[in-house]
Amino acid sequence: MYMFVSPNLLWLWLPTLFSYLVIPLLDAIIGEDQSNPPEEAVPALEEDRFYRYVTYALVPVLWASFLVSVIFVGTHELPWHGVLAVILAAGGTLGYGLNLGHEMGHKKTSLERWLAKITLALGFYGHFFVEHNRGHHRDVATPVDPASSRMGESIYRFVFREMPGAFFRAWDLEAERLERCGKSVWSLENEIIQPALISLVLYGTLIAFLGVQMIPVLLLIAFWGAFQLTQANYIEHYGLLRKLQANGRYERCQPHHSWNSNHLFSNWALFHLQRHSDHHAHPTRRYQSLRDFPDLPRLPSGYFGMYAIAYVPAIWFKVMDKRLLDAVDRDPSRINFEPAKRDRLMRRYRLGDAQETTTGAGVAA
Structure with a gap:
């Protein structure tokens, strides 16, 4: 019989403690790196296969880690x-997998795109491949985007709002694409169905060998993995808004429509995902080439530290709302408000009768 504080069991908590305690501490100690690669070196840097091989090698590592867990x-x-x-450790691993799938899913090579689907299938989250590239990047920092907080x-x-919204938008986008191609939405060319079939085979095999008692465990691992992506989405665009123009389209996404972080250690861990401003402005740019820009909305910590803050909304709002107001020069027309709280926030921060913030639907640029 295991004791509640069995030393053997304490080892199982190390991955979670590393993510939530050690990485933020290392970010604070090591600090930020605001340097950029010289632009003349970028073409060679983009073609350097070492950086691709790192992502390729991580796919079997993530699969092995998930299966062992x-x-x-x-x-x-x-x-x-x-x-x-x-569950927390395995779900955390799936979070790294979603980030890896994010990096490779943006690329044009067939190998990288399939490796992205195979990686996303670990967490039963293959629809992200469609939703992120064709949905989130189109609608980011607008009220119509379920993935912009x-x-x-x-x-x-x-x-x-984000989890179901992401799936439904992905399905609609893929259905529209297949209809244009004259194919059924249930075709094997459906890029949501492809990774879903891998997930079904994987999870079905594990349940067959380990028993039906694994169903809740697998569902919780998959949920916690998806939540890693959700919390990243939450902090990446909090409150930032692209303006709706007179022609009914949103302005082009610019670096200042994303929160940026140059904290060194967490950027190493996340393939520079935290240089999110450059990523959204130039989505096909590879992780090793992403740049920092002056005068960007900046997070006070790397993502892992921000996750912990987000779990306590009162602390999150205290830390981020003032930063948001500073980032947009207190212009409410540049703030993506929670509709039910807009008037209250306008009064609280004395934003006055500035230009009305658009909260309705629009056509993304």
């Missing part, structure tokens, strides 16, 4: 807190 739970008698520790919106409210 699930098989470990399925073949060992663990108390509930031991199972929880593995709003000022005054907590991460918990955001989850219930």
Whole structure:
């Protein structure tokens, strides 16, 4: 029988403790790196295959880590807190997988795009391949984007808008594409169905070998993995708004429509995802070439530190709302408000009768 504080079980918590305690601490100690690669070196840097091989090699590592975690739970008698520790660690691994799928899914080579689908399939989140590239990047920092958080919106409210909204937008986008090609939405060319079939085979095989008691474990791991993406989406565009122009289209996405972070260690861990401003302005640019720009909205910590802050909405709003107002020069027409809280926030921060913020639907640029 395991004791509640068994030293063997404490090891299972190390991955989660590393993410939420060690990485923010290292970010604080090592600090930020605002340097950029020289532009004349970028073409060679983009073609340097070393950086691609790093991403390729990580795919089997992530698969192995996921399988070992699930098989470990399925073949060992663990108390509930031991199972929880593995769920959080395995879900955290899926979060890295979603980030890897994000990096490769933006690329044009067939190999990288398939590796992205294979990686996303680990967490049953293959629709992200479609939703992010063709949905989020089109609608980012607008009220119509379920993956852009709003000022005054907590991460918990955001989850219930972002997760289902992302899937439905992905399905609609893929259905439209296949219809234009004269093909059925249920075709094997559906880029949502492709990774979903990999997921079904993977999860079905694990359940067949380890038993139906693994179903809730697998569902919780998949949810926690998806939540890693959701919390990243939450902090990346919080409250930032592209203006709706007279022609009914949103202005082009610019670097100042994303929150940026140059914290060194977490950027190493996330393939420079935190240089999100350049990523959205130039989405096909490879991670090793992403740049910092002056006068960007800046996060006070790397993503891992911001995740912990987001879990306590009162602290999040205290930290981020003032930063948001400074980033947009207190112009409410540049703020993506939570509609139900707009008037209250306008009064609280004394924003006056400035130009009305658009909260309706529009056509993304």
